[in-house]
Amino acid sequence: MITDNQPEKLKGLSDEEVLTSRANFGKNSIIHEEKNVFLNSILEMVIEPMFLLLIAATTIYFITGDYGNGIFMMAAIVLISTISLYQESKSRSAIQALKKLSQPNSKVIRNGEIVEISSEEIVIGDLIQTEEGTFIPADGVIIQSNDFAVNESVLTGESMAVFKNESALTNTVFLGTIVSSGLAICKVTAIGNETQLGKIGRSIENIVVEKTPLQVQIGSFVKKMSIVGLVIFGFVWAINFYNSGVVLDSLLKALTLAMSIIPEEIPVAFTTFMALGSWRLMKMGIIVKQTKTVETLGSATVICTDKTGTITENKMSLAQGYLYADDSIITDFSSELSIELLTIAMWASEPIPFDPMEIALHEAYTKLDIVDERPNFSLVHEYPLDGKPPMMTHVFENKNGTKVIAAKGATEALMATSNLSEKEKEQILTAMKTMALEGYRVLGVGITNFQGNDYPQKQQDFKFDFKGLIAFYDPPKANIKATFETFYNAGIQIKIVTGDNAETTATIAKQVGFRNADKTLNGDELMAMDDATLKTRVMETAIFTRMFPEAKLKIIKALKDNNQIVAMTGDGVNDGPALKSAHIGIAMGKKGTEIAKQAANLILIDDDFSKMIDAIAMGRKIYSNLKKAIQYIISIHIPIILIVFIPLALGWIYPNIFSPVHVIFLEIIMGPxxxxxxxxxxMERNLMKVKPRLFTTTFFKLNEITLSIIQGIVITLGLLFIYQYCVTINCSEKTTRTLIFLTLITANIFLTLTNRSFYYSIFTTLRYKNNLVLIIISATIAMTASLLFIPLLTTFFEFEKVSGVQLSLSIIVGFLSVIWIEIYKVYKRRKVPQA
Known part of the structure; x- marks a missing residue:
């Protein structure tokens, strides 16, 4: 059996042996069939409607002998493809970086010391230490173990835990299985593809990742626009062919309109926003395991948080004790009774402590002026933490057969297994409440005698001699008060879900400015409620105490039934189901078990709960900016479509004002x-001072999409005004085309600036820190100027030099066709003042 000092006797591999083993057997990763990602990206790109239209237009140019336009279109295809592949590569790199960071770590013994490394770095021959709540990172054989049980359902389908030890019959462990209880040290015998899971893991390659609702909506929108484009394409081809009788020329003009209709920038924008948003969160210390989580973050309405380690520091120090024998609360552990109480509490802890309370108990025991008995005893039987409320029991034995059977846990649990009168129970509960009201976490302590090795199936079947209470102080985190206030201002409810008692939790909650700390509900009361009652109570209650896995799940379900978007923090094995059930499961990176991390959607690398402010703010920002981008795309596509279609459909003097080269030039500008x-x-400064957006299946509200359509129509009216102005003063077709193009470019520039916010004025948004705005707008102006002042390009695009008055008119009309939105913003700011 493992005792507190035995792992130090196991040396493990040296650094040289690790390098040799890795050179011989490789890394501990399951290598699937290599796929050519670049080739796949190209194949996906060439079947896109826009790409096919570009190829068709280019082909027609070459067939008809218009090599200049054909070469330009080929260059445009290469440029657009390069931009698309670069953006996809950037998104893919961000996702790969996230995957790498979310890989689990493992404890190994090397050079005689326990170190934590990436599971991928494990080599054959390593000694790995696995404990409750972790995934076994490789196949191996058990060297030493304590009450060790493993869930092997991933391999066998059997959900019941299997107890294992050093005996030849049950001494093997396998990659991917989960430690249900206890602790073991195992020697690695197989890694990567040579493990049992690796040999059957090829089926993982065939798993298809489902699209999110937002992806489906965007894909559906683009598909519908493509169908509309196909229908109008046929209509325009027919009109042109009827007018000219030339098949290829009419086809080319119809392709111009089809290209203007398809909003291929939207799916690219979606992928870019989500992947880069996840990458930005990673740089903040937040790992997003799936980019689709970013969609949900901005909608979070309720955060369910644990107390210990989330609100508090999780740095336990022994604060007080209660001696049942003389009914006294103590702070000094030097008397005989207090030493006995502390010693029993230590024996009720793991021999290798990793829980902060157990570490505090071992440290306090070490400081006692008594002989350290730990080296003389071995753990021979263990009852892990269980029960409602929970407790745990350890059985130690020395070489002489002397046993110590010690238990600790919730005060109510220890009282229930002890022979106590109602008066004695009241006495103990009074002491517990006195300690809890000071914000201490309180545990009951007991001991019992038992002969033989035929231990009861359940620890609750023992009859314990109740010895007293141990109280720990875990101070609140320094920044937690400000964190709570930020969430409250953002319209997000906070609920504390803890296994601790109501008095301790409420005291700590009040210290950190937690609202409604007096509205509590315990696990037993919650489980006794029917669904209808709980649905009401769960919204009114702020603190849930004495919680267990089933109760946590009921809380999540009841909140969902109230149409809440629920975020849930957790770190333990028992938090796994609730983390999985919540819309946003949040695990702690340092103290979280691997089960919690696997079940969660987010991992806070530094266990800093205040990072959730950054996560939710980023979620809101990404969603808001994505909407702005798509509204911009819709608004700018409408005038392009209509200025191509209306003159043709109405038989105006210049029916084909734009050709494919003009549309593709606009696409090059609009994409970036x-x-x-x-x-x-x-992020806009009011974004964390408004209520969370509703998480619905509709991306745009009616007023938002209506506003974008109106923006597009007003720009179209501006273009049509320029068209009619040119016709009235007998401008040539080239001059008309030039002025309309300049008006559209001007409108595009100012649309980019005004749509940066639909609340704040352009004068406010101009102060936003975004250097890319100046760079891309400057590049747009420079490119447009080159079309006007470089004769070769002016001729190629069928433009003509225009006068200063005409140029000014185009700029003024383009400006006015967009800037009216600022009047709407003034109205909106007056109607909905900043929160």
Missing amino acids: TCSIIYENEP
């Missing part, structure tokens, strides 16, 4: 604007 400028936009 929507997916680079808006992705890099800072």
Whole structure:
């Protein structure tokens, strides 16, 4: 059996032996069939409707002998493809970095010391230490163990835990199985593809990742627009062919309109926003395991948080004790009774402590002026933490056969297993409440005698001699008060869900400015409620105490039934189901078990709960900026479509004002604007002072999409005004095309600036820190100027030099067709003042 000092006797591999083993057997990773990601990206790109339209237009140019336009279109195809592949590569790199960070770590013994390394770094021959709540990182054989049980359902399908030890029959462990209880040290015999899981793991390659609701909506929108484009394409082709009788020329003009209709920037923008948003969160110390979680973050309405380690520091110090024998609360552990109480509490702890309370007990025991008996005793039987409320029991024995059977846990649990009168129970509860009201975490302590080795199946079947209470102080985190206040201002409810008692939790809660700390509910009361009652109570209650896994799940379900978007923090084995059930499961990176990390959607690397402010703010920012980008795309596509379609459909003098080269030039400008400028936009200052957005299946509200359509129509009216102005003063087709193009470019620039916020004015948003705005707008102006002042390009694009008056008119009309939105913003600010 493992005692507190035995692992130090196991040396493990040396650094040289690790390098040799890795050179011989490789890394501990399951290597699937290598796929050519770059080739797949190209294949996906070439079947996109926009790409096919570009190829068709280019082919027609070459067939008709228009090599200049054909070469330009080929260059445009290469440029757009390069931009798309770069953006996809950037997104993929961000996701790969996240995957690497979310890989589990493992404890190994090397050079005689226990160290924590990435599971991928484990080599054959390593000694791994596995304990309750961790995944076994490789196949191996058990060297030493304490009450060790493993859930092997991933391999066998059997959900019951299997007890294992050093005996030849049950001494093997396998990659991917979960430690249900106890602790073991195992020697690694197989890694990566050579493990049992690795040999059957090829099926993982065939798993298809489902699309999120937002992805489905966006995909559906683009598909519908493509169908609309196909229908109008046929209609326009027919009109042009009827007018000209030339098949290829009419086809080319119809392709121009089809290209203007398809909003292929939208799916690119979505992928870029989500992947880079996850990457930005990673840089903040928040691992997002799946980029789709970013969609949900901005909608969170309730955060269920644990007390210990989330609200508090999780740095336990022994504060007080209660001696049942003389009914006294003590702070000094030097008397005989207090030494006995502390010693029993230590024996009720793990021999290798990792829980902060057990570490505090071992440290306090070490400081006692008595002989240290720990080296003389071995753990021979263990009852892990269980029960409602929970307790745990350890059985130690020395070489002489002397046993120590010690238990600790919730005060009520220890009292229930002891022979106490009602008066004695009241006496103990009074002491417990006195300690709890000072914010201490209180545990009951007991001891019993038992002969033989035929131990009861349940620890509750023992009859314990109740010895007293041990109280620990875990101070609140320094920043937790400000964190809570930020969540409250953001319209997010906070609920504390803890295994501790109501008095201790409420005291700590009040110290940190937690609201409604007096509205509590315990686990037993919660389980006794029917669904309808709980649905009401769960919204009114702020603190849930004496919680256990089933009760936590009921809380999550009841909140969901109230249409709440629930975030849940957790770190233990028992938190796994609730983390999985919550919309946003949040695990702690340092003290969280691997089960909790695997079940969660987010991992806070430094266990800093205040990082959730950053996570939710980032979720809101990404969603808000993505909407701005898509609204921009819709608004700017409408005038392009209509200025191509209306003159043709109505038989105006210049029916084909734009050709494919003009549309593709606009696409080159619009792509970076929507997916680079808006992705890099800072968060608006009121975003964390408004209520969470409703998490619905509809991306846009009716008023939002209506506003974008109106923006597009007003810009179209501006273009049509310029068109009619040119016709009235007998401008040539090239001059008309030039002025309309300049008006559209001007409108595009100011649309980019005004749509940076639909609340704050352009004068406010101009002060936002986003250097990409200046860079891309400057590049747009420079490119447009080159079309006007470089004769070769002016001729190629079928433009014409225009006068200063005409140029000014285009700029003024483009400006006015967009800037009216600022009047709407003034109205909105007056109607909905900043929170």
